[in-house]
Amino acid sequence: MVVNMNKIFFNSKKLLNSSAAIKQLLLNTRDQKRNFSVSSCLSMRFVQYTVNGGPQRLGAQICTGGDIFDISAVDSTIPNSLPKFLAADKSVHERAKRIVAAASSLVYYKDVKLLSPVTHPDKVVCVGLNYSGHCEEQNKPFPKEPTVFSKFSSTICGPTDDIVLPSVSTRVDYEVELAVIIGKQGKNIPKAKAYDHVFGYTIAQDITARDWQKRNGGQWLLGKAMDTFCPLGPAVVTKEVIDDPHNLDIKCTVNGQERQCANTNELIFKVDFIISYLSELFTLYPGDVILTGTPAGVGVFRNPPLYLQKGDVIESEIEGIGKMINKVV
Structure with a gap:
């Protein structure tokens, strides 16, 4: 089953205002269908950001202004740069998918400084x-x-x-x-x-x-x-x-x-x-x-x-x- 993240957002706008609600929403979806697909988890918004002036991180959001799944901080083998992440092999993308599906690491949007979502591209x-x-x-x-x-x-x-x-x-x-x-x-x-x-x-x-x-x-x-x-x-x-x-x-x-x-x-x-x-x-x-x-x-x-x-x-x-x-x- 491929989950339409836009539909989830617009039907549950109030719920998405809190990290706990996002986690519960994803967990409920996962319980309904265990084979939550790669495309479902990666069909969202990718951001690069810092927290309290720290190092650059790579994360993902369901919606504009939503709290962020902290992908690179959970697994140090996942690049903190979107170009490097995209160039990595499928196993890296699979690990990122599992992090998002588990909602295991969420950062409050209000606590981050957004960087350019792409840095140091080849061209x-x-x-x-x-x-x-x-x-x-x-x-x-x-x-x-x-x-x-x-x-x-x-x-x-x-x-x-x-x-x-x-x-x-x-x-x-x-x-x-x-x-x-x-x-x-x-x-x-x-x-x-x-x-x-x-x-x-x-x-x-x-x-x-x-x-x-x-x-x-x-x-x-x-x-x-x-x-x-x-x-x-x-x-x-x-x-x-x-x-x-x-x-x-x-x-x-x-x-x-x-x-x-x-x-x-x-x-x-x-x-x-x-x-x-x-x-x-x-x-x-x-x-x-x-x-x-x-x-x-x-x-x-x-x-x-x-x-x-x-x-x-x-x-x-x-x-x-x-x-x-x-x-x-």
Whole structure:
């Protein structure tokens, strides 16, 4: 039996407010059917976090804001990093499944600091000009093939971390995006098999220094790769939880004012095509992050342009995944 965690959550919202209730709920489910499947236990939200300033831990949640199954702290052989966990063999995943099913180690959500759910991936790949509205606001035709660039993994920060304005730029902009997290290594992946290589999805902000994006011979890298320019979070939601990644509301506000509001159905190149296309060029590894593009409403194309200022608060939200809140400093 595969348990629908979303159904459990929405039918038992009050119960899920306490660790004891979560444990009892899972134990009752296990009693009803002993062969609680791997996909059931891993169809949830994976987070990286610290407690009281301690070392990084890997855990899982049933719902947004729910208490956390402390996976890596229970078994020291389980990596405390999601990319390393994804790259591990099936026996590690089985042990994690048993920890979650037993509800043997729960940490109160209020006691943790969430980190980026993915740290030190092999690569962060980005697709530009991939929303119809974003092309239209620039009066540009839809691209015939993906516009691909990258960000350094050192740009990654967490869902509540500060975004630091660099002293060398006066035109820093926001771009909320759906990010795909690769779960299985692959090269030359057929489009029909692309989702076999997806572990899940998270929210990204592709923070961009527009003045530097147009410098350096027109190459985008320097404008995209400054420190703290890639907040991720708050969790990686596994693909089993998201029915359709191409039908999710996506929104960005700055200081409470709506700047971007769209749906991922505007994506020009869909997730399966992007994965297949990229894998023809290079190998995708577990933990790799793929930013799929941003919708209309970015600051640079407003009249007048609206760039980020110190003290601004950016809220980035995607349906079914959650929300990030980052302050600009």
